[in-house]
Amino acid sequence: MKRSMKTVVASTILVGSLALAGCAPATGTDQNAGKDAPLTGLTGTVGAKDFSEQYILGNMVSILLNDNGAKTDYKTIVGSANVRTALTSGEFIGYWEYTGTSWLAYNKKDAPVVGVKAQYDAVKEIDATQGVAWLDGAPFNNTYAFAIKSDKAKALGVKTLSDVAKLPVADQTFCVESEFAARPDGWAGVKTTYGMPGATTITLDTGAIYSVTADGKDCNFGEVFATDGRIKALDLTVMADDKAYFPVYQGAFTLMQATLDKYPATAGILNKLTVLLTDQVMQTLNAKADVDGDDPADIARTFLVEQGLIKG
Incomplete structure (x- = not known):
């Protein structure tokens, strides 16, 4: 969802380049920014892949973390593998991932696991061996x-x-x-x-x-x-994918286990957002960016306010 019109690109350029597509602070309303805020001391960059759904989700997380005392910014880079590497190398403190992508693309499994929960559980377990933690899975499946x-x-x-x-x-x-x-x-x-x-x-x-x-x-x-x-x-x-070729691509926020251990409140704060994100909600939010042309950061902030997760 890179949004240029009718541009043919070579796969080696798009997948291989670690290109900056957007980097900006996503400061929250800082209602809890005092010394007793649960995420005081958490700093870094919330990452995102290079399409609108990720722009919106990445901004949501950065805004919500900052509202709870963290100091984060937001950055988009091209290519799923590059975003994963940015997490494990410490460039990102976390980003939204999809279960099928981790299972097949990163962990090199030959076939998906059947069932939403079964696929999530399998990915969470195998990624844990690499120090990557998965927070709750969202209701949406971006297959x-x-x-x-x-x-x-x-x-x-x-x-x-x-x-x-x-x-x-x-x-x-x-x-x-x-x-x-x-x-x-x-x-x-x-x-x-x-x-x-x-x-x-x-x-x-x-x-x-x-x-x-x-x-x-x-x-x-x-x-x-x-x-x-x-x-x-x-x-x-x-x-219809009548032969069920495509795996489940349930979305969830991922971060390093070491970060979660140091700031355990992150899970509870972000899971309150995650549970709201159904297929229909994401279609509506994505349309605001891709059809209406609204800014993803504005879309993210408006949603968080409407859902009572931050104050306006």
Whole structure:
């Protein structure tokens, strides 16, 4: 969700670069900023991956931590692996991660664990051996999916990815982002699982995928995220993953266990936010950024105020 329009990028550039996409303080209202505040002494950077959902979530965490006595700023960098490395190297004090990503991409497992709780428990256990702690999992599941213009879906008669695999090869055109093209849980597995060896892919910036898919000229099917507000706004229809290829991508805030041990109040403070984040809530918040063009920091602060987590 990098948001440039119709920009083709090479995967080696997008995934390999540790590029600064945004770095700014996210100060809270500091209602609890006195010496007895639970997070006094906690300093550092809250990280985020390079798309709107992460911008919003990262800002939420930084604002909420600061409101409880911490002094943090916020930074976005490109590439999931780079963000994880920033956590384990100490550049970030924490960031929002997805269970399927850690299980398959970082821990190199061959297949996902079936079930939301089972996948979360498995990831939490294996990451603990690397000193990475997972706070409570949120209700939302930001899994990958493929979408097509709704009128074109009707014209082609497709509702599932198995239906897509039965189309003429000329109609099997997909827009994907470079990271998805290279991920172990990405395009190669989709093509193999559904039997589409002749399918054509075009690699685009994430934000461009939505607009190009809605335009329907360069590709029929675009890689999307289940919690993205542009799916509804652009009248796209998501193809059912009827062979259950994609794993669960439940969101949760991750941080080093050493940080959590030193500031245990972090868990209780952030889990009050986490429990509120359903698929529908995230779709609405993401649409404010990607459809309405609102600033992610403003979206984050407004939500925290509306939910009574900070004072306005």
